[in-house]
Amino acid sequence: MTSALKEIINKAENTHELTKDEIVELFANDEITQELCKAADRVREKYVGNEVHLRGLIEFSNICIKNCFYCGLRRDNKNIKRYRLEPEVIIDFATKASSYGYKTFVLQSGEGNIYSLEEMLYIISEIKKLDVAITLSVGEKTEEEYIAYKEAGADRFLLRIETTDKELYQKLHPGMSHENRINCLKTIKKHGYETGTGCLIGLPNQTLESLADDILFFKEIGADMVGVGPFIPNEDTPLSFETGGSFELALKVMAITRLLLPDINIPATTAMETLNSQGRLIALQSGANVVMPNVTEGEYRDLYKLYPGKICINDTPAHCRSCITGKIQSIGRTVSKECGFRKQVR
Ligand code: 5AD
Ligand code: SF4
Ligand code: FES
Numbered sequence: 001m002t003s004a005l006k007e008i009i010n011k012a013e014n015t016h017e018l019t020k021d022e023i024v025e026l027f028a029n030d031e032i033t034q035e036l037c038k039a040a041d042r043v044r045e046k047y048v049g050n051e052v053h054l055r056g057l058i059e060f061s062n063i064c065i066k067n068c069f070y071c072g073l074r075r076d077n078k079n080i081k082r083y084r085l086e087p088e089v090i091i092d093f094a095t096k097a098s099s100y101g102y103k104t105f106v107l108q109s110g111e112g113n114i115y116s117l118e119e120m121l122y123i124i125s126e127i128k129k130l131d132v133a134i135t136l137s138v139g140e141k142t143e144e145e146y147i148a149y150k151e152a153g154a155d156r157f158l159l160r161i162e163t164t165d166k167e168l169y170q171k172l173h174p175g176m177s178h179e180n181r182i183n184c185l186k187t188i189k190k191h192g193y194e195t196g197t198g199c200l201i202g203l204p205n206q207t208l209e210s211l212a213d214d215i216l217f218f219k220e221i222g223a224d225m226v227g228v229g230p231f232i233p234n235e236d237t238p239l240s241f242e243t244g245g246s247f248e249l250a251l252k253v254m255a256i257t258r259l260l261l262p263d264i265n266i267p268a269t270t271a272m273e274t275l276n277s278q279g280r281l282i283a284l285q286s287g288a289n290v291v292m293p294n295v296t297e298g299e300y301r302d303l304y305k306l307y308p309g310k311i312c313i314n315d316t317p318a319h320c321r322s323c324i325t326g327k328i329q330s331i332g333r334t335v336s337k338e339c340g341f342r343k344q345v346r
Contacts, residue, residue, distance in 0.1 A: 001029075001031050001032055001035060005025065005026070005029055005032050005035075006035070008022045008025060008026060009026070009032065009035055009036055009039050009259075010039075012039065012256065012259035012260065013039045013042065013043060013259060016043075016259060016260050016261070016262050017260065018256070018259075018260060020209065020212045020213065020216060023211075023212035023215060023216075023256055024208050024209055024212050026252065026256060027208040027211060027212065027249070027252060027253075028208060030248070033248055033251065033252060036252060036255045036256065036259075036286075037251065037255050037282075037285065037286035037287070039255070039259060040254070040255035040256070040258040040259055040286050040287030041285050041286060041287065043258055043259055043262050043287070044258055044262075044266075044287050044288070044289055046262070047262040047263040047343075048263060048265070048289045048343065049289075050332070050333050050334060051289070051333070051334050051335070051336035051338075051340075052284060052289055052290065052291060052328045052333050052334070052335055052336060053104065053265065053289065053290045053291075053336045053338075053340030054101075054102060054103075054104075054290075054291055054292075054293060054321075054324065054335060054336070055102070055104045055105065055106045055135065055267070055290060055291070055292045055293075055340075056094070056097040056098075056102035056104065056105045056106070056292075056293060056294075056295035056317070057105075057106045057108060057292045057293065057294050057295060057296065058090060058093050058094060058097075058105055058106065058107050058108065058295055058296055059108050059109070059294070059296045059300060059301070059304035060084075060085045060090045060107055060108070060109050060296075061082075061083060061084040061085060061109040061110060061114050061115075062080065062082055062083055062109070062110055062300075062303055062304045062305075063082045063083075063084055063109070063110050063112060063114050064109075064110025064111050064112060065110070065111055065112035066110070066111045066112075066139070066173070066175075066176065067173075067174050067175065068162075068172060068173055068176075069171075069172040069173070069174075069237060069238050069239050070172060070200065070203065070231055070233075070234065070237060070239050070307075071234070071237065071306050071307075072234040072236055072237060072305045072306050072307060072308075073110045073304070073305070073306060074237060077236045077237065079236045080236065080303065080305065081303055082303075083300055083303055084114055084115075085300065087115075087119055087122055087123045087126075090107070090123050090127075091123060091126045091127060093295055093296060093297060093317075094127045094130060094132070094295070095130060096295075096317070097295040097317055097321075098130040098132055100317075100318060100321055101321070101335075101337070102132065102295065102321075103132050103133065103336075103337070103338060103339045103340070104132055104133040104134070104135060104156075104339055104340060105127060105132055105133075105134055105135065105295070106135040106136075106137055106158065106292055107123070107124075107127075107134065107135070107136050107137065107138065108137035108138070108158075109137075109138050109139075110139075111138070111139035111140065117145060117148060120138075120145075120148075120149065120152075121148060121149070121152040124136075124149060124152040124153050124154050125152045125153050127153075128152070128153030132339065133155045133156065133339040133340070133341065134153055134154045134155055134156070135154070135155065135156035135157065135158060135194075135196070136149055136154050136156070136157050136158070137157070137158040137159070137196075139159065140159070140176075140180060140181065140184050141184070143187050143191075146184075146187055146188055146191055146193075147191055150191050150192065150193060154193070155193065155194060155339075155341075156193055156194040156195070156196060156224070156225070157188045157193040157194075157195060157196065158196035158197070158198075158225065158227065159181070159184055159185055159188065159195075159196070159197060160196075160197055160198040160199060160200070160227065161181060161182070161185065161197050161198070161199060161214070161217060162181075162199055162200055163199055163200065163203060163206060163210060163214065164199070164210060164213045164214045164217045165206065165207070165210035165213070166178045168203060168205060168206060168210065169181075172203065182221075185197060185221055186221070189221065189222060194224040194225060194341065194342055195221070195222070195223055195224050195225070196223065196224065196225030196226065196227060196265075197217075197218060197221065197223050197225075197226060197227075198218075198226050198227035198228045198229075199211070199214040199228055199253070200228075200229065200230070200231040200245065201228060201229065201230050201231060201245040201246075201249050201250040201253055202230050202231045202243070202244050202245020202246060202249060202250070203231050203245070204239065204242045204243075211249075211253055214253070215253065215256055215257055215260060216260075218257060218260075218261060219260055219261055223261065223264060224264055224265065224342045225264055225265040225266070225267070225290075225342070226257050226261065226264060226266055227266070227267045227269055228250060228253050228254050228257065228269065229245075229250055229269040229270070229271030229272055230244060230245030230246065230247060230249070230250040230271050230272065230274075230275055231244050231245045231307075232244050232245070232271055232274060232275070232307035232308065232309065233307070233308075234305070234306070234307045234308055235308065246275075247272060247275040247276045247279060250271075250272060250275075251272070251282065251283065251286055254266060254283060254286060254287050254288060255286045255287045257287065258286075258287030258288075259287075263342065263343060263344055264342060265289060265290050265340065265342055266287055266288045266289060266290060267288060267290040267291060267292050268280040268281075268282075268283030268284045268288035268290070268291050269283070269292075270292070270294075270310065270311055270312075271307065273311050274307070274309040274310060274311060280324075280327070281327055281330075281331055284328070284331065284333065285331060290340070291324055291328070293312075293317070293320040293321060293324050294312055294315075294317065294320060295317040295320075296317075297316070297317060301313045301314075301315075302314075
């Protein structure tokens with residue numbers, strides 16, 4: 001590795017600032033991946049410690065009105081059985097999972113008004129009674145809806161920008177607006193949510209420059225959480241014959257995100273584990289400090305098919321909980337007993 005590359009990593013580790021050109025240089029060189037991941041691991045330990053936060057993921061409906069080119073839940077995919085869990089079932093999944101230790105739930109679904117506002121507020125406020133933090137991942141909503149969810153007890157919101165390359169975004173998201181997505185993120189932030197965003201790695205025609213822009217965007221928007229993962233082609237979508245993203249590049253994007261946003265929460269994403277059987281552990285040792293095990297029960301795990309090869313589709317929530325706890329302990333880390341809000345270092 002050249003000393004110039006080492007210098008860039010040192011600069012990132014010590015100042016948490018890099019230029020776009022410097023980020024691209026790190027992307028373009030494969031021999032630095034290990035050093036980069038080690039630096040991100042040190043920064044993770046220094047700023048957010050050795051605890052790993054577990055967020056219980058509830059995939060409560062796979063119905064979606066949007067048509068994102070990469071996603072198996074897209075409206076035009078007729079090759080998928082759609083479901084919509086009743087509010088009582090969602091609350092029941094959360095209640096059971098909270099009984100074995102989850103302190104945060106992520107409620108994720110496709111987009112559209114699949115539930116009325118009243119139903120959403122009921123679900124949020126009932127789950128809130130379990131004394132847990134609630135993260136929503138339900139897409140683009142109106143400002144009034146974001147405000148109402150927050151008042152009902154939601155603490156955090158995840159909305160990936162997917163890509164900051166506007167032209168690419170418009171191509172892959174028919175009928176959607178990049179501007180509106182950014183506005184949604186600003187609205188979410190404005191109303192006091194811990195705000196999560198992120199991007200897909202390896203989309204067709206995505207450049208290294210645009211991935212560098214993605215990381216700088218996370219900083220600019222003031223992200224509290226960033227989830228990144230490789231794009232994995234789904235055969236029921238228009239992108240079925242694309243190559244998809246690589247594990248290594250996704251890992252590098254995640255590691256540089258940790259270096260530049262040292263105190264945020266970063267999940268070791270499920271898509272990383274789909275490409276590499278040790279993916280989540282490698283991610284946890286390259287900057288990540290969060291895992292989002294699935295607490296959805298039964299056939300719904302399989303039906304929530306964003307991409308093929310999803311892990312844990314035949315496992316129970318209890319099994320995943322003990323599986324991931326064992327893995328985390330095997331690398332000398334501990335599972336947090338707290339909600340795991342961002343500990344902002346100023
Ligand atoms: N591969 C990887 N991630 C995907 N997502 C959707 N489709 C795919 C795919 N084919 C991601 C999007 C979305 C999140 C819920 O799932 O980034 O924001
Ligand atoms: Fe719907 Fe989200 Fe999939 Fe887009 S990525 S089709 S909004 S579930
Ligand atoms: Fe689900 Fe390991 S986390 S089986």
